[in-house]
Amino acid sequence: MIWVDADACPRPIRExxxxxxxxxxxxxxxxxxxxxxxxxxxxxxxxxxxxxxDVADSVILEHMAPGDLVITADIPLAAEVIAHGGLALDPNGELYSEENVRTRLSLRNFISQLREGGVYTGGPAAPTAKNREAFARQLDIWLSRHNTD
Structure with a gap:
């Protein structure tokens, strides 16, 4: 099963x-x-x-099963998905792991503190062609392992 945290999922990735x-x-x-x-x-x-x-996050976590794939740019959600035995894939094509999600959570928290201090940090960039290719590649790998057709 694939779950998509769709509010922030870019249209090219949804396609x-x-x-x-x-x-x-x-x-x-x-x-x-x-x-x-x-x-x-x-x-x-x-x-x-x-x-x-976090309403969408809660619904995903409540219904997902171990081994499910969750598409999300939400780092705390990705950490929870991994803790629940799922896999999490960033729309830019990076597969989250226990190791890199901790690093990304720390960076996210640091940037959040900067924003609270009035520093403009910008938003996420739109996925590039390279990001879309990386996403499609990771999705195909997961599908080849989990598709029962």
């Missing part, structure tokens, strides 16, 4: 996921606090949740 769902028929659910337009010919479920901090 890659839709194509994979059509090709493999792997169960996939997008979770977001605002409506998303899904292609009509895609076997993808959508769960609309109430707006609020």
């Amino acid at each position: 890659i996921l839709y194509r994979a769902a059509r090709r493999t028929h792997i169960p996939m659910t997008l979770v977001a606090n605002s409506p998303l337009r899904l292609p009509h010919n895609t076997p993808v479920a959508f769960k609309l949740v109430k707006a609020g901090a």
Whole structure:
């Protein structure tokens, strides 16, 4: 099963996921606090949740199973997914691990402190072609190991 933290998932990454769902028929659910337009010919479920901090994260964690793949740029969610036996993949194509998620949490917390101190740190960059290729490659690796078709 693939879970997508869809509120911050870039459209090009969602398009890659839709194509994979059509090709493999792997169960996939997008979770977001605002409506998303899904292609009509895609076997993808959508769960609309109430707006609020970490509501989508809680739904994903409540329903995911060990071995599930979660697509997220949310580092705390990725850490929880790993702790629950799942795999987490960043929309830029980086597979989170126990080691790198700790490092990324520390960096995230540091940047958060800078922002609280009034330092402008900018937002995440849009995925590049190289990021999209890395994402598609990691997704294909997971699909080849988990697709039962």
